[in-house]
Amino acid sequence: MLLEVRNIEKSFEKGVPVVKGVSFSVHENEIFALLGPSGCGKTTTLRMISGFERLDRGEVKLDGITLSSENTQVAPQKRGIGFVFQDYALFPHMSALDNVAFGLTDLPKFKRRVFAEEVLCRTGMGDYKDRNPAELSGGQQQRVALARAIAPEPKLVLLDEPFSNLDAMLRDTTRKEVRSILKRAGMSAILVTHDQEEALSFADRIAVMNDGKIEQIGTPEEVYYKPKTKFVAQFLGRTNLFEADVENSDMIDTKLGSLRLNCRANGPVVCSIRPEHLTIEKPNGAAEGCSKGVIVGREFKGHDITYYVECSGERYIVHTDNRILFEPDDEVVVKPLEPAVVLD
Known part of the structure; x- marks a missing residue:
């Protein structure tokens, strides 16, 4: 050392x-x-x-x-x-x-x-x-x-x-x-x-x-x-935070639907999922249990796009590549690509 x-x-x-x-x-x-x-x-x-x-x-x-x-x-x-x-x-x-x-x-x-x-x-x-x-x-x-x-x-x-x-x-x-x-x-x-x-x-x-x-x-x-x-x-960039009570499970119920956690938890938890670990798609054909949301903001950055999605009164940030194209007021479903991280 x-x-x-x-x-x-x-x-x-x-x-x-x-x-x-x-x-x-x-x-x-x-x-x-x-x-x-x-x-x-x-x-x-x-x-x-x-x-x-x-x-x-x-x-x-x-x-x-x-x-x-x-x-x-x-x-x-x-x-x-x-x-x-x-x-x-x-x-x-x-x-x-x-x-x-x-x-x-x-x-x-x-x-x-x-x-x-x-x-x-x-x-x-x-x-x-x-x-x-x-x-x-x-x-x-x-x-x-x-x-x-x-x-x-x-x-x-x-x-x-x-x-x-x-x-x-x-x-x-x-x-x-x-x-x-x-x-x-x-x-x-x-x-x-x-x-x-x-x-x-x-x-x-x-x-x-x-x-x-x-x-x-x-x-x-x-x-x-x-x-x-x-x-x-x-502090290390944008993130989406969720709070919920968990009963010895690696799943959490949120306004987006059920999210998998990176570890089992029990009791009140706060978890984080980065915007690039979420994606959006059209509601038709989406999996059951996913809640519909509406795009309320959009930032085109060339190599990627940032979307702001309102779902059941909460706003979430989603980063996608520039091939996933939606416009404000479009109805979408937000889907996780990675587990949410449980915070201390």
């Missing part, structure tokens, strides 16, 4: 905790994401790992060495951790090359610029080494900031909302490039983001945070398809 974070807590004003007993680990050559809404404590968690904030309780270990605890606080520059800030924090009066060379204090002066140029080339910025930050695009500045972070060959790189200042197309391209650079370098990283798509596409594992706590940790597929809580289900 490369990084171990154990039960860390942090309070600011009036002793109200903003991070509450957070624990997770990061493996070698793993990209880990802390995902959650603004104010959930994810950036504070990152700053405690980096050493920019002291923790109140808990422990942070890197490669078995304690970096932070109630009695220990290793200085940020001595942790072997690289940090890429949201605003990149490049020195505006220095060239890209000098920005990268600045942190290579462990190398002799005559070697710093040579090694810095090698790292810039690895990030695709070798041809821009003599330009100042003001002469670079946002994506180019991002890669220089990453080059500066990985040049000292840290054991871990921390990325604090690093793509949020880029436009949508550049954000997607830069995200792919940065992931590729980190994987080729064999480095572990922690990404902090509030963007669900970013976390799902960038990270190997995701920790979903809410109100200072981690609600679920897993691969992108696990947290998306098998959410454990109502918050995770709703």
